[in-house]
Amino acid sequence: MLHITDPQVAELLDFRGVADVLAEAFQDLADDKAAVHGRQRTDCAGTKLSTMGGVWAARNVAGVKVYPTVAGQFSFAVILFDLSTNTPVAVLDGNELTRFRTAAITRMVASRAVAPSPRKLALFGAGLQGRSQAHALCEVFRFDEICVVDPKADPAWIDRLHARSGARVRLTTAEKAVRDAGIVVTATRSAEPVFDGAWLEPGAFVAAIGTSTPKGRELDDTTMTRAARIVVEWKQQSLVEAGEIVLWNQRHLSEKYVDLPELFGGRQPWQLQQPGITVFKSVGVGLADVATAQLVLSRARGGWLLASDEARP
């Protein structure tokens, strides 16, 4: 069985490629050619073991991501099976894979749901995930301004983001960041709301990716109540895992929720018919990990590993 390490995964992936493969996988989920294996969590003495996965029948692969959580830190691995031979074919370190697929899913949803092109991005949390969220979105949107809210943000990264995006990038307060922002991303470890939803522009797109437990939330009730629509990856998992939904005092407003199978299946339009706030609440689903792992494996087999960019097929 092939073992693909985190540095190799990082070498093999790019945000656009992952966003494209995620779109294919969720289209197949809408067409009953793929299925999500929902997350299972087992707690013991302050640590946790979680598993999540998926079957992508259209591509003849199935797999699981498994990760312990120790002192709040994750360590991910993915095991992939070839269904045509019914054999395990690869085990992948999952830390880089998770980083890519989490940023790519925000990019995939935003690129379909956001219009017109936003000029300002507000980013809460410039850690591992937050930095990748900004990079993935800057490949799709041309921001004039990026406001970063994070007391621990690395000033050198702020400079690099400016060089990479061409936007004015500055560290600022929560209110200054959210006001006038077309896109707001929250990627913190906060269990409490990180901004007041009253500050949001009427047409803002908000991506909350930071918590996946029902006890914590980055978005407040005002944001959820003001949202015209709440997009989630997969209702069966998201509606019970997302603290933003579970703790929201009007969580029973089910007509606001739409998931990716409904959007890819054409049962709901990607763009709002009337101007309004869209919330994308991501908790992470296993089909995204399997689809991304399948992309890694096919690129590894196709000779991408250690090839220079010019040599890539």
Ligand SMILES: NC(=O)c1ccc[n+]([C@@H]2O[C@H](COP(=O)([O-])OP(=O)(O)OC[C@H]3O[C@@H](n4cnc5c(N)ncnc54)[C@H](O)[C@@H]3O)[C@@H](O)[C@H]2O)c1
């Ligand atoms: N949705 C998904 O699929 C998915 C996948 C992976 C990780 N996550 C989640 O993303 C979150 C971030 O993960 P990470 O690895 O980037 O963590 P990290 O520790 O590297 O970064 C978090 C950053 O948030 C900042 N921060 C904390 N509270 C803040 C606040 N109130 N306002 C602004 N900034 C604040 C911290 O200073 C830190 O720099 C975690 O909660 C993790 O569980 C979600």
